[in-house]
Amino acid sequence: MKEGPDIAHVAALIGDPARANMLTALMGGKALTVSELAEEAGVTIQTASSHLSKLDGGGLLRPRKQGRHKYFSLANDDVAHVLEGLMGLAAGSGRLRKRTGPKDAALRQARVCYNHLAGELGTQMFDSLIMQGHLVFDGDDLHLTRSGQAFVTELGIDLAELRKNKSTLCRECLDWSERRSHLAGSLGRAFLSRFEGLSWAKRDQTTRVISFSANGIAEFKRLFPAV
Amino acid sequence: MKEGPDIAHVAALIGDPARANMLTALMGGKALTVSELAEEAGVTIQTASSHLSKLDGGGLLRPRKQGRHKYFSLANDDVAHVLEGLMGLAAGSGRLRKRTGPKDAALRQARVCYNHLAGELGTQMFDSLIMQGHLVFDGDDLHLTRSGQAFVTELGIDLAELRKNKSTLCRECLDWSERRSHLAGSLGRAFLSRFEGLSWAKRDQTTRVISFSANGIAEFKRLFPAV
DNA sequence: TAGATGCTTCGATTAGGGTCGAACTATGAA
DNA sequence: TTCATAGTTCGACCCTAATCGAAGCATCTA
Numbered sequence: 001m002k003e004g005p006d007i008a009h010v011a012a013l014i015g016d017p018a019r020a021n022m023l024t025a026l027m028g029g030k031a032l033t034v035s036e037l038a039e040e041a042g043v044t045i046q047t048a049s050s051h052l053s054k055l056d057g058g059g060l061l062r063p064r065k066q067g068r069h070k071y072f073s074l075a076n077d078d079v080a081h082v083l084e085g086l087m088g089l090a091a092g093s094g095r096l097r098k099r100t101g102p103k104d105a106a107l108r109q110a111r112v113c114y115n116h117l118a119g120e121l122g123t124q125m126f127d128s129l130i131m132q133g134h135l136v137f138d139g140d141d142l143h144l145t146r147s148g149q150a151f152v153t154e155l156g157i158d159l160a161e162l163r164k165n166k167s168t169l170c171r172e173c174l175d176w177s178e179r180r181s182h183l184a185g186s187l188g189r190a191f192l193s194r195f196e197g198l199s200w201a202k203r204d205q206t207t208r209v210i211s212f213s214a215n216g217i218a219e220f221k222r223l224f225p226a227v
Numbered sequence: 228m229k230e231g232p233d234i235a236h237v238a239a240l241i242g243d244p245a246r247a248n249m250l251t252a253l254m255g256g257k258a259l260t261v262s263e264l265a266e267e268a269g270v271t272i273q274t275a276s277s278h279l280s281k282l283d284g285g286g287l288l289r290p291r292k293q294g295r296h297k298y299f300s301l302a303n304d305d306v307a308h309v310l311e312g313l314m315g316l317a318a319g320s321g322r323l324r325k326r327t328g329p330k331d332a333a334l335r336q337a338r339v340c341y342n343h344l345a346g347e348l349g350t351q352m353f354d355s356l357i358m359q360g361h362l363v364f365d366g367d368d369l370h371l372t373r374s375g376q377a378f379v380t381e382l383g384i385d386l387a388e389l390r391k392n393k394s395t396l397c398r399e400c401l402d403w404s405e406r407r408s409h410l411a412g413s414l415g416r417a418f419l420s421r422f423e424g425l426s427w428a429k430r431d432q433t434t435r436v437i438s439f440s441a442n443g444i445a446e447f448k449r450l451f452p453a454v
Numbered sequence: 455t456a457g458a459t460g461c462t463t464c465g466a467t468t469a470g471g472g473t474c475g476a477a478c479t480a481t482g483a484a
Numbered sequence: 485t486t487c488a489t490a491g492t493t494c495g496a497c498c499c500t501a502a503t504c505g506a507a508g509c510a511t512c513t514a
Contacts, residue, residue, distance in 0.1 A: 015239030
């Protein structure tokens with residue numbers, strides 16, 4: 001009847017509670033096994049298996065077999081982007097899964113969004129990088145300037161290694177809690193893993209919260225002063 | 228079980244074919260009545276009414292009563308943004324509702340995305356505005372420069388009037404066909420309606436196609452030269 | 455007031471899909 | 485080879501939600 005892509009099918013895939021739980025869990029960035037995702041979703045392994053094959057069929061996931069384990073992660077940044085958008089809508093219409101608790105505050109401050117830093121600190125980092133001229137918009141794309149290249153290298157990130165990766169280096173991602181952009185792409189990932197490597201930050205394994213050490217937050221504020 | 232917004236509920240709302248058809252129709256930007264939407268979705272009026280109250284309850288729609296008619300439009304740009312994102316995913320996974328036909332080509336060239344110009348011409352306009360320095364990124368937000376203000380005023384757009392509106396003036400919106408940004412926000416709307424006012428462009432009432440006149444396309448290319 | 459039109463509500467039907475138990479396949483360990 | 489663990493497939497059950505007819509409410513026209 002109508003032209004254009006079949007939006008209902010994808011949305012229906014995300015629309016089942018069990019599958020939505022799995023996808024939300026995968027927003028943590030870590031690849032998870034079928035059993036782990038079953039646990040997350042609160043269903044049996046058979047059910048989870050069925051859901052995962054549907055999600056995979058819809059192009060939302062990227063499966064990888066390793067021995068007798070099967071790992072799933074989100075297919076790409078676009079998927080993560082849409083999921084964040086949906087979270088924004090859900091949060092906007094005032095529906096939270098649980099009442100706002102202390103954990104939510106932590107989530108708002110710093111959380112992982114499919115591998116990179118999101119929340120207040122995420123947007124602060126993004127704004128600061130722009131303001132310092134390390135990152136500029138080139139039309140629609142984000143571009144790391146010469147000064148930016150020096151900056152990240154100084155921090156101990158291997159740019160040459162990152163560029164080998166076929167995925168985009170810099171990319172903006174909309175934050176559902178902040179309603180502002182933060183940095184995604186392989187550079188976004190690299191930042192977060194560097195913070196972890198320096199022991200500035202640590203991911204909670206079950207929630208998506210990222211907790212910074214006292215020293216870590218100080219170093220962070222030094223590198224990325226608020227605008 | 229998990230923290231964060233209830234993504235499944237919103238996604239499930241979009242995930243029903245009838246509702247997805249309605250939302251897609253509303254991406255055209257025009258407010259539509261219950262009966263019109265029922266027609267679009269291919270269901271009876273009762274069914275449509277039920278669907279619409281659910282969508283409204285989920286915060287996706289903005290209803291307005293006018294006499295014995297009830298008009299619905301999308302609640303805001305965020306909703307349109309998520310829908311475009313979903314279309315991108317659906318298109319990416321190779322699912323089109325119908326085989327690609329001649330109408331699709333027209334859709335790719337210029338279509339309406341919830342009120343503003345999308346497609347090739349949309350991204351061309353956006354890139355051109357950036358390149359000419361009429362539009363700049365200010366952190367995460369888009370900003371109309373002094374030269375840009377002169378530019379749009381010259382074109383006959385009343386900026387003072389637009390600013391009275393509470394919604395954002397400039398905003399970027401990701402295009403599912405082009406995978407690039409185009410201009411949304413009240414300025415984006417104003418551009419499109421100005422093009423219509425000047426008889427440069429005309430919207431098809433049933434599809435989302437925007438057709439430019441020969442003169443219109445010439446003026447457009449003059450104002451927004453390709454980069 | 456009477457009639458027509460647009461929409462909502464109620465109730466009954468029905469189909470699609472989520473769920474899990476049980477059986478089966480595949481990989482790894484001993 | 486034998487056992488254990490991870491995941492898939494099959495089949496049956498069951499529940500939600502989409503659907504529409506019929507009746508009711510609201511608004512406009514004459």
